[in-house]
Amino acid sequence: MAKKEKKEEEEPRIGVFICHCGSNIGGFIDCKEVAERAKKLPHVVFTQDNLYTCSETGLAAIKKGIREHNLNRVVVASCTPRTHEPLFRACIEEEGLNPYLFNFVNIRDQDTWVHQKVPDKAFIKANDVVRMGVAKAEKLEPLDKIIVDVTPTALVIGGGVAGMTAALNLSNQGFETHLVEKDNRLGGRLNGLYKLFPKDQESSELLDALKKKVENNPRLKVYTSATVKNIEGFVGNYEIEVEQGKNIIPLKIGCIIVAVGTSLFTPEGYYGYDGEKRITQSQLEVKLKSGTLNENEIVMIQCVGARIEERKYCSNVCCMTALKNALIIKEKNPNTHITILFRDLYTPGSYYEEYYRKAREKGIVFIYYNPEKAPKVEKDTIKVFNEYIGEEISIPYDLLVLSVPLVANAENKALAQMLKVPLEENGFFLEAHVKLRPMDFATDGVYLSGSAKWPVDITESITQGYAAASRASTILSHNTLEVEGATSSLPEYNKALCTGCEVCITVCPYKAISKNEDDEIVITQVLCKGCGVCGATCSNHAIVIRHFTDEQIMAEIDAFGGK
Amino acid sequence: MSFEPKILGFLCNWCSYAGADLAGVSRVQYPPNIRVIRVMCSGRVDPAFIFKGFEVGADGVIVMGCHIGDCHYLEGNYEAEKKFAMVQKFLKLIGMDNRIRLEWVSASEGARYGAVVTEFTEHIKSLGPAPTGSDNPDQTMLTKLKAIKVAASGERMRELVGRQRKITEEENVYGEKTDMETFLKIFNSAIVEEFERAQILISLGEDRKSVKALAVELQIDPSIVLGHMTILKARGQVDFGEIVGITPMFQRI
Ligand SMILES: Cc1cc2nc3c(=O)[nH]c(=O)nc-3n(C[C@H](O)[C@H](O)[C@H](O)COP(=O)(O)OP(=O)(O)OC[C@H]3O[C@@H](n4cnc5c(N)ncnc54)[C@H](O)[C@@H]3O)c2cc1C
Ligand code: SF4
Ligand code: SF4
Ligand code: SF4
Ligand code: FES
Numbered sequence: 001m002a003k004k005e006k007k008e009e010e011e012p013r014i015g016v017f018i019c020h021c022g023s024n025i026g027g028f029i030d031c032k033e034v035a036e037r038a039k040k041l042p043h044v045v046f047t048q049d050n051l052y053t054c055s056e057t058g059l060a061a062i063k064k065g066i067r068e069h070n071l072n073r074v075v076v077a078s079c080t081p082r083t084h085e086p087l088f089r090a091c092i093e094e095e096g097l098n099p100y101l102f103n104f105v106n107i108r109d110q111d112t113w114v115h116q117k118v119p120d121k122a123f124i125k126a127n128d129v130v131r132m133g134v135a136k137a138e139k140l141e142p143l144d145k146i147i148v149d150v151t152p153t154a155l156v157i158g159g160g161v162a163g164m165t166a167a168l169n170l171s172n173q174g175f176e177t178h179l180v181e182k183d184n185r186l187g188g189r190l191n192g193l194y195k196l197f198p199k200d201q202e203s204s205e206l207l208d209a210l211k212k213k214v215e216n217n218p219r220l221k222v223y224t225s226a227t228v229k230n231i232e233g234f235v236g237n238y239e240i241e242v243e244q245g246k247n248i249i250p251l252k253i254g255c256i257i258v259a260v261g262t263s264l265f266t267p268e269g270y271y272g273y274d275g276e277k278r279i280t281q282s283q284l285e286v287k288l289k290s291g292t293l294n295e296n297e298i299v300m301i302q303c304v305g306a307r308i309e310e311r312k313y314c315s316n317v318c319c320m321t322a323l324k325n326a327l328i329i330k331e332k333n334p335n336t337h338i339t340i341l342f343r344d345l346y347t348p349g350s351y352y353e354e355y356y357r358k359a360r361e362k363g364i365v366f367i368y369y370n371p372e373k374a375p376k377v378e379k380d381t382i383k384v385f386n387e388y389i390g391e392e393i394s395i396p397y398d399l400l401v402l403s404v405p406l407v408a409n410a411e412n413k414a415l416a417q418m419l420k421v422p423l424e425e426n427g428f429f430l431e432a433h434v435k436l437r438p439m440d441f442a443t444d445g446v447y448l449s450g451s452a453k454w455p456v457d458i459t460e461s462i463t464q465g466y467a468a469a470s471r472a473s474t475i476l477s478h479n480t481l482e483v484e485g486a487t488s489s490l491p492e493y494n495k496a497l498c499t500g501c502e503v504c505i506t507v508c509p510y511k512a513i514s515k516n517e518d519d520e521i522v523i524t525q526v527l528c529k530g531c532g533v534c535g536a537t538c539s540n541h542a543i544v545i546r547h548f549t550d551e552q553i554m555a556e557i558d559a560f561g562g563k
Numbered sequence: 564m565s566f567e568p569k570i571l572g573f574l575c576n577w578c579s580y581a582g583a584d585l586a587g588v589s590r591v592q593y594p595p596n597i598r599v600i601r602v603m604c605s606g607r608v609d610p611a612f613i614f615k616g617f618e619v620g621a622d623g624v625i626v627m628g629c630h631i632g633d634c635h636y637l638e639g640n641y642e643a644e645k646k647f648a649m650v651q652k653f654l655k656l657i658g659m660d661n662r663i664r665l666e667w668v669s670a671s672e673g674a675r676y677g678a679v680v681t682e683f684t685e686h687i688k689s690l691g692p693a694p695t696g697s698d699n700p701d702q703t704m705l706t707k708l709k710a711i712k713v714a715a716s717g718e719r720m721r722e723l724v725g726r727q728r729k730i731t732e733e734e735n736v737y738g739e740k741t742d743m744e745t746f747l748k749i750f751n752s753a754i755v756e757e758f759e760r761a762q763i764l765i766s767l768g769e770d771r772k773s774v775k776a777l778a779v780e781l782q783i784d785p786s787i788v789l790g791h792m793t794i795l796k797a798r799g800q801v802d803f804g805e806i807v808g809i810t811p812m813f814q815r816i
Contacts, residue, residue, distance in 0.1 A: 080580075109584040114591060442637065499718070509636050531639050532602060532606060532639075533639050536642070537606075537721065537724065548602055548607055554615060560569075560616065561621070562619075
């Protein structure tokens with residue numbers, strides 16, 4: 001393994017603070033004794049046990065320790081770095097130490113809380129992990145956070161209701177915004193719809209109002225019949241190429257919002273679909289819009305091609321779409337017979353449930369069907385097994401309407417690759433965390449909104465448009481940005497080891513590694529997330545993963561072995 | 564006293580470490596044998612870390628990461644899987660492959676974290692101390708373990724592992740197919756060859772030796788040893804020392 005040249009630097013002087021966490025730790029093990037034993041570890045010059053290390057008193061004790069004992073490394077053994085590391089890092093920074101010269105040892109969440117019946121063994125474990133933590137602390141190096149400039153300009157991909165909302169919101173906040181739409185007009189799905197649930201507003205009314213705002217906004221530039229061709233760079237500093245006809249338009253962008261929505265599913269092979277007598281809800285909307293609906297015996301089948309083995313998800317908007325359209329038809333012509341064959345009906349909240357109640361009142365018939373005994377479509381009748389009465393019934397029809405799911409766009413894959421963000425199993429975009437970061441991707445500076453994530457209705461698309469815009473503005477509103485310092489590097493002293501094999505380039509999930517004109521490996525620090533994969537893979541041990549170096553981890557392992 | 568195994572765990576920060584914390588928050592109780600090293604991603608776990616763990620006395624080593632598809636860094640756990648598979652193949656050569664484990668534990672699986680650790684600890688208990696562990700390790704086994712570490716850390720194995728996904732998965736798309744079977748054939752023979760070469764290097768570290776002596780000592784066919792010497796010489800790792808009678812003696816550089 002590559003040996004790092006020993007830098008001229010001061011001897012490590014480590015302080016170790018053992019937390020009682022009230023009785024959470026102190027109630028099970030003798031913290032005083034753990035602190036006492038830690039004193040004997042190499043380079044440890046000061047140890048102390050504290051009742052609550054994260055309290056004002058505890059933090060003051062750490063600062064005092066640093067001052068009085070001239071500490072240049074601090075170890076806290078307490079709860080978990082996942083919650084408290086930022087606090088302690090900030091604490092030592094206030095005392096003039098580099099925040100990366102801090103190491104966390106977990107003796108609560110992963111020790112006293114989980115070995116409550118064997119406190120003597122928890123005690124041994126605490127000593128062991130403190131020893132390991134001190135061994136790593138000895139090898140820690142100060143790191144700098146990287147500051148990058150931010151271009152205060154946003155790119156929104158997809159001009160549906162979600163994308164338009166996000167773009168409008170950002171441009172209204174004062175950010176120059178570019179909206180790229182692959183179709184020759186804005187609006188997405190809204191273009192094909194008649195009236196909208198809830199409230200039965202005309203779709204064109206909502207769309208026209210939105211479009212007007214978009215077109216009249218001086219800071220919002222729209223590109224229709226255009227797609228994103230290339231994406232380079234990183235948060236705050238993206239270089240984008242938009243392709244519009246024969247033109248390539250270069251853009252400098254700070255943040256990107258993905259609002260590419262969904263595609264329609266054609267139920268080829270389902271229930272005799274023919275686009276004439278047996279159509280989809282979207283085709284029904286077109287008929288309603290153009291006033292060409294004359295049929296009187298209408299049957300709708302729900303969940304066609306959804307919630308099945310190859311497409312497990314629920315498309316979210318089809319129950320309401322069926323109810324909406326059935327009611328519109330009934331209102332126009334109360335004599336129409338409408339039957340809805342369903343597996344489950346989702347009408348959440350007060351508005352939507354109201355639709356269901358009204359539909360029952362108006363005499364729309366709801367019949368449950370078991371997917372294992374799917375309805376059989378004949379020329380003019382539909383046979384369905386009615387589970388309630390336990391026999392098959394026949395329903396005559398002159399129009400069959402299939403409720404099919406919204407599906408992911410085929411181009412999502414290529415876009416995801418350009419953006420370095422993941423798709424889920426159905427081809428929809430996958431957020432960083434379903435609850436904690438629902439509008440974000442793991443890649444900084446790229447956000448997600450609307451039905452690109454999974455099928456949602458318009459209200460939700462608008463909500464998400466606002467949400468994504470607000471996430472993006474947290475970046476765009478700053479002139480500069482601080483990024484993590486614990487990244488990968490190919491230090492000068494290791495350059496000779498590198499053979500240029502490019503394995504590191506292959507494995508980096510963020511494309512942070514490349515070769516320059518001189519054929520040398522370059523790691524773009526702002527792109528690197530510090531996962532460490534390149535370091536663990538580099539064929540010649542040339543790459544160093546800062547803050548998790550081979551040397552530091554090997555020291556921990558040695559300490560594990562008791563050495 | 565009953566055998567208390569020493570278990571070393573590598574946990575990725577985002578899923579398994581969080582899962583382990585959740586086990587704590589939920590007061591899930593599990594055996595106190597594991598000592599955890601936190602890494603940002605399971606893909607950070609260098610194969611050498613695992614061998615080193617055994618070298619310093621671990622009876623079992625467990626690596627944990629996010630479920631496939633959930634890696635915080637998108638694909639780190641796929642890389643972890645490849646590295647782990649290599650470690651497993653090497654350890655199999657010395658009969659220790661049943662002492663390592665790779666598990667995916669999510670941040671919400673506190674109870675499962677406890678169950679996995681409990682099960683692995685019980686499993687290692689049932690195996691007894693590792694031959695390389697305890698206070699009195701088996702020196703021959705330790706030497707072999709060292710050879711494995713050297714072999715796995717060499718450029719050839721690391722490059723093979725690093726390129727595996729590209730070779731077997733991506734390039735398929737363009738029709739330049741290296742199917743898994745072909746790859747594994749190359750990979751498996753590389754494992755054996757590099758292990759033997761590392762053993763030769765370690766043995767030459769003690770003394771100059773002839774091909775014949777090495778063949779006897781390491782129980783490898785002399786013609787194979789000779790083949791290895793040619794490669795090791797080309798890599799600049801060994802050279803002729805002197806000729807004793809008509810037998811060339813090799814030495815390490
Ligand atoms: C039959 C039917 C009836 C419905 N009725 C209602 C209703 O009454 N009420 C309601 O609330 N909701 C209804 N919905 C749901 C509604 O259509 C969606 O909620 C809404 O359209 C989602 O908006 P969006 O912006 O997320 O996506 P979309 O409307 O799908 O817009 C996405 C846009 O992105 C563009 N795009 C895609 N890929 C790219 C790319 N790579 N580059 C550039 N641009 C791209 C597309 O061309 C499109 O313009 C209905 C849906 C259907 C199918
Ligand atoms: S630092 Fe952590 S362990 Fe200590 S008192 Fe605070 S919460 Fe409890
Ligand atoms: S640490 Fe991870 S993100 Fe950074 S360069 Fe290496 S592989 Fe890429
Ligand atoms: S993997 Fe290592 S040796 Fe190969 S090009 Fe990257 S840094 Fe150089
Ligand atoms: S972050 Fe958990 S495996 Fe990569």
